[in-house]
Amino acid sequence: MHKRLFLHAIAAVVALGATVPAAAQNWKPTHPINLIVPWAAGGSTDQVTRVTAAELEKALGQTIVIVNQPGASGAIGTRSALDAAKDGYTWTAGAAQDLGAYQALGSVNTSIKDWHLFLTVANIQVIGVNPQRPWKNAKELLDDMKKRPGQISVATAGVTSAAHNAMDQIVKATGVKYKEVSYDGGNPAVVATVSGEADLTTQLAVEQADMIRGKRLRPLAAVSDKPLELEGFGTIPPLSATVPGFTAPANYFGIFIPKGVPDDVVKTVQRIWAENIARSDALKKYATSRGALFIPVSGDAAQKAAWPAVQTNVWNLQASGKTKVSPDTVGIPKP
Numbered sequence: 001m002h003k004r005l006f007l008h009a010i011a012a013v014v015a016l017g018a019t020v021p022a023a024a025q026n027w028k029p030t031h032p033i034n035l036i037v038p039w040a041a042g043g044s045t046d047q048v049t050r051v052t053a054a055e056l057e058k059a060l061g062q063t064i065v066i067v068n069q070p071g072a073s074g075a076i077g078t079r080s081a082l083d084a085a086k087d088g089y090t091w092t093a094g095a096a097q098d099l100g101a102y103q104a105l106g107s108v109n110t111s112i113k114d115w116h117l118f119l120t121v122a123n124i125q126v127i128g129v130n131p132q133r134p135w136k137n138a139k140e141l142l143d144d145m146k147k148r149p150g151q152i153s154v155a156t157a158g159v160t161s162a163a164h165n166a167m168d169q170i171v172k173a174t175g176v177k178y179k180e181v182s183y184d185g186g187n188p189a190v191v192a193t194v195s196g197e198a199d200l201t202t203q204l205a206v207e208q209a210d211m212i213r214g215k216r217l218r219p220l221a222a223v224s225d226k227p228l229e230l231e232g233f234g235t236i237p238p239l240s241a242t243v244p245g246f247t248a249p250a251n252y253f254g255i256f257i258p259k260g261v262p263d264d265v266v267k268t269v270q271r272i273w274a275e276n277i278a279r280s281d282a283l284k285k286y287a288t289s290r291g292a293l294f295i296p297v298s299g300d301a302a303q304k305a306a307w308p309a310v311q312t313n314v315w316n317l318q319a320s321g322k323t324k325v326s327p328d329t330v331g332i333p334k335p
Helices: 002-018 044-060 072-083 138-147 162-174 186-195 205-213 263-275 281-290 299-319
Strands: 033-037 064-068 090-095 115-123 126-129 153-156 179-182 218-222 228-230 234-236 251-258 293-298
Touching (some): 044 064, 044 090, 044 186, 044 205, 072 090, 072 251, 115 205, 126 138, 126 205, 138 218, 162 299, 218 234, 251 263, 263 293, 281 293
Parallel strands (some): 033 064, 033 090, 153 179
Antiparallel strands (some): 090 251, 115 251
């Protein structure tokens, strides 16, 4: 399935590039580009954005400055990019499903349709527990959560984060209750779990990979209906093995450029996505080593790929009482 999606995505990006005049694809930035990462350094967004930025710098011949601006579950940095001059020199990054939730949450008046999406990887959440805790598999953890509702702590990066989204899906499927402990990013949430400040985290595999390999976190399950292969560790079983019928849409990450910037900026980055990013050995290596899926895509294909996770995420937030307005009033029908 993922291989088929990858081939379709590449074909869509290449076809898009082929229809654009060459002159429109050759924007040459004259000064550094600011790329706002709206989360703390070291987390999933920061990791993949730095690898991607290095590849883009080679293609553009210009420096890309990473600016970490965490706060309000990604909303502060995202708003900064949205409010910046539409000259093509301020971008942001993150998970498309987070970008699609801000409007319903009342934190930023924007939707994914206000942005050009340039996606690189799909990330998978993992239930990773502090090894001093007693649970050896997902069933033991979920049974204990049912016995002690609201007492087991889960470290997340806030209400729009991957970990919160994973717990929303787990709650929906199992009815368990938990205690959420929020941090400014995925990396701080993982570190808090390793230190014992929290019992577990459901942040992304890419954020937990080193700690799992170092046996400082015990992975109980991938929050998915498919097993996850992590280089240097082995196979992490899917949550569907414990919770029959459990599924989760792909959680796409990438770079976002606000609409309204000059057309040649967008066309140039689309060309680079097709010619350089889609063939990047550095990004392939990053994905393979950290338990992510390398699925580069842009344009309409990116909007289509990201939409299922946006719908699922925002309606889970609605069900848990986190939204300020109903998602269907801001153009996100119930999946």
